[in-house]
Amino acid sequence: MNKSTKDYDDLLSEFLEFKEEKLELDLTRGKPSPEQLDLSNCLDGILDGNFQLRNGADARNYGGILGIPEARELGAEILGSRPKNTMVGGNSSLNLMYHFVASKVKTWGEGSKFICLTPGYDRHFTICEYFGISMLSIPLTNSGPDMEKIEKEVRADQSIKGIWCVPKYSNPTGHTYSDEVVKRIAALPKIAADDFFVFWDNAYVVHDLQSNEDKLYNFSRATENQGTSDSGLVFASTSKITFAGAGISFLSTGEKTLSDFEKYLSMQMIGFDKVNQLRHVKLLKNLEETKKLMAKHQKVLKPKFDLVLATLENKLGNSKVAQWTLPKGGYFISLDTLPGLAKRTVQLALELGVRLTPAGATFPYGKDPNDSNIRIAPSYPQLEELRKAVNVLGTCILLAKAESDNREG
Numbered sequence: 088m089n090k091s092t093k094d095y096d097d098l099l100s101e102f103l104e105f106k107e108e109k110l111e112l113d114l115t116r117g118k119p120s121p122e123q124l125d126l127s128n129c130l131d132g133i134l135d136g137n138f139q140l141r142n143g144a145d146a147r148n149y150g151g152i153l154g155i156p157e158a159r160e161l162g163a164e165i166l167g168s169r170p171k172n173t174m175v176g177g178n179s180s181l182n183l184m185y186h187f188v189a190s191k192v193k194t195w196g197e198g199s200k201f202i203c204l205t206p207g208y209d210r211h212f213t214i215c216e217y218f219g220i221s222m223l224s225i226p227l228t229n230s231g232p233d234m235e236k237i238e239k240e241v242r243a244d245q246s247i248k249g250i251w252c253v254p255k256y257s258n259p260t261g262h263t264y265s266d267e268v269v270k271r272i273a274a275l276p277k278i279a280a281d282d283f284f285v286f287w288d289n290a291y292v293v294h295d296l297q298s299n300e301d302k303l304y305n306f307s308r309a310t311e312n313q314g315t316s317d318s319g320l321v322f323a324s325t326s327k328i329t330f331a332g333a334g335i336s337f338l339s340t341g342e343k344t345l346s347d348f349e350k351y352l353s354m355q356m357i358g359f360d361k362v363n364q365l366r367h368v369k370l371l372k373n374l375e376e377t378k379k380l381m382a383k384h385q386k387v388l389k390p391k392f393d394l395v396l397a398t399l400e401n402k403l404g405n406s407k408v409a410q411w412t413l414p415k416g417g418y419f420i421s422l423d424t425l426p427g428l429a430k431r432t433v434q435l436a437l438e439l440g441v442r443l444t445p446a447g448a449t450f451p452y453g454k455d456p457n458d459s460n461i462r463i464a465p466s467y468p469q470l471e472e473l474r475k476a477v478n479v480l481g482t483c484i485l486l487a488k489a490e491s492d493n494r495e496g
């Protein structure tokens with residue numbers, strides 16, 4: 088009998104068999120695995136006692152809030168921007184995003200709103216929630232968001248102050264925006280409120296899983312062409328290039344916006360960790376060398392993504408209870424169950440010791456209107472753990488469907 092046509096009793100006994108295994112597996116956050124972190128171990132000791140920058144300054148001392156010049160060059164090359172428009176921060180680009188919002192929230196005033204593309208990155212939504220910014224959900228399609236809808240909204244509503252975008256290998260769907268979408272987003276500030284910003288979170292800029300990678304149109308160039316550079320904020324970090332907990336982050340924007348942000352940051356710090364910036368320049372050198380390191384990550388990650396996709400196909404391929412994305416890069420696979428099954432699936436999996444990102448987390452306020460999206464993060468577990476975890480997930484989806492059929496029938 089095909090697994091998809093198994094009845095409730097069969098699925099329940101499969102579930103109970105898994106339960107006896109007392110599993111402890113985690114498919115939640117997109118963390119690099121230890122093998123990936125090991126790829127950058129030479130960061131340790133790479134300076135060999137030499138802390139001098141190209142311009143003679145001492146990386147160990149105070150100063151230079153926008154970052155060391157050689158790291159600004161590296162960031163600009165990775166982001167497709169210019170060094171004078173690029174700053175280098177600490178180990179988290181999310182931290183820069185948070186602080187940028189914090190720097191503007193007073194002037195935006197009460198009742199400000201952001202456009203949130205869904206499904207999306209939960210931590211973007213958390214920033215809005217924390218600052219009391221309302222979130223307007225707009226669905227993502229395979230080539231990016233519905234631009235007509237967004238243009239209509241920002242034109243009509245001056246309280247919309249921002250939009251969150253993960254343009255390449257989007258978290259969680261893995262989709263990359265088309266050239267046309269990128270150009271239209273770069274033009275948005277011309278029709279939106281004067282203090283509107285595009286948060287272009289290019290977290291997966293060099294994170295390809297295949298040699299025929301997705302090509303993303305250069306957003307910094309697009310904003311330059313539109314005269315909107317000061318309203319575009321391009322972020323990235325080395326969190327998934329070197330050490331997730333000890334990397335460096337980048338922000339590129341127009342010169343005026345960068346200088347305003349520098350003033351804001353200088354109230355809370357004198358400078359980020361320049362020694363770490365120098366270490367990263369020594370290791371990564373430039374975009375070409377960075378891509379060579381990313382090819383090594385690809386070798387570790389690709390088999391994991393392939394295994395998840397093959398296991399899903401094997402387990403659910405004929406069942407029509409779920410569909411999932413086939414990303415060419417990034418850190419996630421996005422799975423949609425039939426409506427109304429995601430929460431129950433995540434709960435069942437937890438009972439078996441398999442932790443999944445909470446259902447709904449990929450939507451503002453944690454509310455998935457269809458209760459169907461589940462984000463799968465294949466990077467951290469070892470292959471055998473991953474196979475087991477995805478098998479459990481498949482059983483839980485089928486069981487959730489069988490339970491719902493029982494209730495209806």
Ligand SMILES: Cc1ncc(COP(=O)(O)O)c(C=O)c1O
Nearest residue numbers: 179180181208253258290324326
């Ligand atoms: C879209 C996106 N942006 C930002 C981050 C976090 O980046 P960082 O480690 O630079 O703060 C993540 C991590 O998963 C992410 O998926």
